[in-house]
Amino acid sequence: DAGVTQSPTHLIKTRGQQVTLRCSPKSGHDTVSWYQQALGQGPQFIFQYYEEEERQRGNFPDRFSGHQFPNYSSELNVNALLLGDSALYLCASSVTGFANTGELFFGEGSRLTVL
């Protein structure tokens, strides 16, 4: 049973560019959350997708957007990249509803470096 998979694992972009990160949730999970983790800091919640809609959003600008597909996979898009966007981007999956166990399953992350 595959866990949460993210791609790419590493990427380098320059300021002003746009980036798309991808996430496939754990089998049987329908909810995807995205987190940003700067070096030496704890992960910070960006947003969550359920039923192809953004359900919750953290304190991130509109440059950060996302999408969830009918197969529950998700994308995180960041436009007009800034140096401060350099971070590890984590995807976490879970189940909404009675089957929820309170546990988030995290992927290994996508390491973005903005030059």
Added chain:
Amino acid sequence: DAKTTQPTSMDCAEGRAANLPCNHSTISGNEYVYWYRQIHSQGPQYIIHGLKNNETNEMASLIITEDRKSSTLILPHATLRDTAVYYCIVSLGGGTSYGKLTFGQGTILTVHP
């Protein structure tokens, strides 16, 4: 979500119990205490969570004080592979997935041979 306070770092000898404290004095009645850990260069890993009662699973035990203002995560027999950052998080839980966890700085646990 209630704020948590954890020591910045702790050491533990291999084979001994590691007791990681967490203060969450502003926790509300419907908020759970979650523990996650993050081994270097990996995504966070769920350890355990609880509401009021003490909880135990194959990884650890969670002791929550009666007033719920603090808790302790216990790794009964720490190994070198338990060296990681441990995050104590207070958040809504239950039957629906909110997914929004507020991570602090966590406690860096170093297990020594």
